[in-house]
């Protein structure tokens with residue numbers, strides 16, 4: 372088997388490429404599969420995994436790629452989003468990669484996808500039972516900033532010594548008057564493990580709680596896998612006098628008028644003109660389509 | 669299922685291809701399909717997952733056998749309960765998975781058992797507080813699995829509660845499962861099989877009778 376990067380320009384079916392199904396070799400897949408079974412059995416706990424490197428730059432989210440390659444089957448329909456968008460270079464590349472190496476169908480529609488790989492967002496459209504959301508994780512250990520030693524962070528998780536997390540959040544309050552952490556906001560899973568939800572905006576944190584879909588997290592550099600089973604309690608850390616709050620906007624989406632989705636600010640001209648649009652492109656498009664249908668009736 | 673590739677020469681004389689139980693026809697696709705059902709079983713405890721009908725060594729459920737084929741290899745020590753440990757099973761698993769069969773259940777990453785085990789679930793690897801993932805996954809062959817009946821499950825993967833019925837478990841099991849649940853984050857995880865049907869019961873699941 373060759374280890375060269377799959378050709379980006381030709382559309383050959385999976386069997387004709389000479390690559391393993393979904394690229395990974397079967398032994399690596401089995402090992403990651405066993406880790407995934409333990410990850411769902413101990414929600415929020417980081418399972419270490421071994422195996423070979425995927426020959427991709429880390430910006431691609433090798434951890435997410437490895438998890439997707441391990442769970443995906445020929446019946447799956449894959450959606451890939453990068454910061455909410457299906458059409459960025461990264462999202463398109465990853466989608467093509469699996470279309471080519473696994474022959475899977477792909478989609479931009481959240482409800483039609485059975486597996487969704489994401490970087491930095493949870494779709495606005497509520498997920499449903501049977502779907503799997505795969506997160507690309509750059510730094511899996513939420514305690515790393517305070518304790519560089521793995522042996523120590525493992526002990527802290529075992530003893531649920533999470534006071535330092537609260538101290539960090541409280542320092543925000545002392546300095547800014549509110550909790551300034553807006554991305555990768557730590558959560559506690561099923562009342563035990565404190566977990567890094569990956570750099571999603573804290574706006575998305577409430578979507579993790581009781582989510583009917585299975586949530587899987589892959590960190591490629593540190594080789595960690597963790598999971599949140601469906602319908603699991605996920606609480607964002609906070610204080611009685613400073614309860615957890617999500618971001619809000621005074622503006623609405625320029626395209627679809629949404630007043631409840633996560634908005635990106637976009638500069639539109641050289642004179643400082645700016646608009647706000649939904650970061651979830653599929654959600655925005657579906658709202659526009661629905662409006663168009665209403666007008667047509 | 670068909671007989672394995674006849675051109676492959678067994679490395680140890682104990683292996684005999686004559687009458688060896690077959691493996692997957694298409695290992696890549698079938699392993700993925702079996703894994704996904706195991707993943708759903710453990711992430712939605714108490715749901716029934718049906719695997720395809722398949723041949724299995726005498727006394728071994730098709731679901732249990734397919735789980736072994738999909739998940740085991742040279743890196744996974746397996747413990748087999750004496751009552752299930754036939755020459756046919758050991759030969760088939762050695763041939764198709766290359767897995768090591770171990771005598772100490774405390775060293776097993778997987779264990780294939782029937783409910784009438786000697787002793788407690790603590791005989792198996794429990795994992796440590798630092799590495800709770802290093803615990804045995806039990807494949808337990810039971811009489812039947814039903815989507816309703818006398819047990820009420822709750823915990824991660826369950827929206828409220830879920831009713832299940834498992835036959836063939838002796839009266840020790842509810843207590844053993846409760847003890848296992850209390851040991852969290854340590855403890856074993858269980859995949860119950862009945863014929864081609866599979867049900868997961870991870871350590872996080874609370875069982876009420």
Ligand SMILES: [Zn+2]
Nearest residue numbers: 624627649655
């Ligand atoms: Zn919009």
